[in-house]
Amino acid sequence: MASAPASVLTDGPSPLRPVVSPRLSRAGEVLELVRTGRASTITELATAMNVARSTVTERVEALTDRGLLSSRGEIVSGRGRPATVLAFNPAAGVVLSAQIGMSGLRVGAYDLAGAPLAAEESTDIPVTAGPDRVLAALVTALDAQLVAAGRARADVLGLGIGVPGRIELETAREGGSAAARPWIDFPVAERLGEIYDVPVSVGRGMGLLAMAEQRAFHPDASVLLGLKVGTVVECGVVIDGKIVDGGSGLAGEIGHTPVPGADAVCVCGNTGCLNAVAGGGAIAERLRLLGHEVDSARGVAQLAQQGVVEAGRQVREAGRHIGAVLAGTVNLLNPDVIVVWGYLADSGDQLFAGLQESLYRMGVPAATRHVTIEYTRLGADAGVRGAAVSTTEDVLSAAHIDLLLTRWQAEHP
Ligand SMILES: [Zn+2]
Known part of the structure; x- marks a missing residue:
């Protein structure tokens, strides 16, 4: 299930008819031209699509019947009859x-x-x-x-x-x-x-x-990484506007990259994985050993926000480990933007400080200078x-x- 590509449309039990009515083929193109502002009258559409006006009219009528297009008034240009200006109806x-x-x-x-x-x-x-x-x-x-x-x-x-x-x-x-x-x-x-x-x-x-962050705030970013630092650490990768899932849906699973010198046991069976060292779950466990009552990444973030010194120190250290692993990703993909999301990112500046410390020390200088690291603007949404x-x-x-x-x-x- 999880390895399914990000946007495969699967038909329900009454699947859309596989055959498009010949009178409707290229209707989708008409909608796209209007929706993207590249054409708004029958004449402009006919020119853009290199078809007869009657062909366009038939498709505009079908789109209007379905409510996808509506008239936004008329314009008069040069001689001839006024032309109806079409608009996309998002409702x-x-x-x-x-x-x-x-x-x-x-x-x-x-x-x-x-x-x-x-x-x-x-x-x-x-x-x-x-x-x-x-x-x-x-x-x-x-x-x-x-x-x-x-x-x-x-x-x-x-x-x-x-x-x-x-x-x-x-x-x-x-x-x-x-x-x-x-x-x-x-x-x-x-x-x-x-x-x-x-x-x-x-x-x-x-x-x-x-993808949501890329479309909403960084439409020009050719490589955007979404970094989640919660119970575990993982990445989402968007390149040229497309989600990269990888050969078997595992692209961005950086949480199982070994941290040099670490020997904590990870759920995957290996030892020293980034998750086992710098994940919110692992930090909570270490804080419990120090006498703090905390059992989740959310709890760790709360302690750090409350100014509990040891929690802040642990989060910063986690940031350093994550930054070290991320440096390899930055060197490989040369991202424009890294958007950080998750409970540990909510815990104040400590995580970002640790992240940047390692990233600037271990990444290619030109690549790390280029990348913008920011906190998610969409948050939970x-x-x-x-x-x-x-x-x-x-x-x-x-x-x-x-x-x-x-x-x-x-x-x-
Ligand atoms: Zn692991």
Whole structure:
């Protein structure tokens, strides 16, 4: 499941007709030209697409019937009749998205321009509860979002889900056995597709989080890394606007890179992994040995914020270890931006100080001078926003719009 590419649209039980009506082919292209501001009248569209005006008119009518295009008035240019100015209507559908995390899930509902239709909401339920219970809670939360947005299931055009990486799942243990097993190969997309009757895309949470930050605040960044420093340390990689999942969905799993000289045992079976040394879980364990009552990455962050010296020192030291591993990544990928996210990043300046210390000492100077390291601006919403962005881009792709209109016309003759 976790190794699924970030944005594969899988059809639900009543799949979109695989054959596009010839009268609707390239309708998606019309929408794209209008949506991106490259054309707004029939004449401009016909010129851009190198087709007859009548061909464009037929597709504009279909898009208008479906509500995706509307008229924004008329303009008079030179001689001839006034031309209707077309506009994209983002209210023509809803995209639902969710981020399934290790201890809870977060959901959102968005219009087709990515604007939230209701406040994003969280539900506490651990992944260890298993896919059946987690998905039941997810459907309840998604339906509540629709109600809050004043919309219905019939308005939903796509559903995007971010899930923990496989390795992250494998670190969650219940009663001694890995909680990942029931999730591996569980048909998340098919199950939700049956319920909402729309395409569902499932991607790794970290990649979606990085994508959300890239689209919202760093559209010009050719390489952006999303670094999560919570219970474990992991990365999401976005290159040229695309999430890089790697050959088997494990790109960015830097938490299992060995730290020189460290011998702490990691859940993966190796010793000295970055997670076992600098993950929030490992820090909490060390602080407990020093007499502090703390059992999570969140707790570590709280202690550091409260000014507990030892907690701050541990977080800074973790930052140094993470920075050392990150230096290799910076040398390899030459990122423009590294966005840092997670409980340990919330703990104040200590983590950033440690990170930068190692990064500037160990990275290629030109590459480390170039990179901007910043705290997440989307915060807890990054994951759901990323899943929504990725899904909306798929839903609005030219090929998908052709299919959507074909299906719409078949159902509304
Ligand atoms: Zn490991």
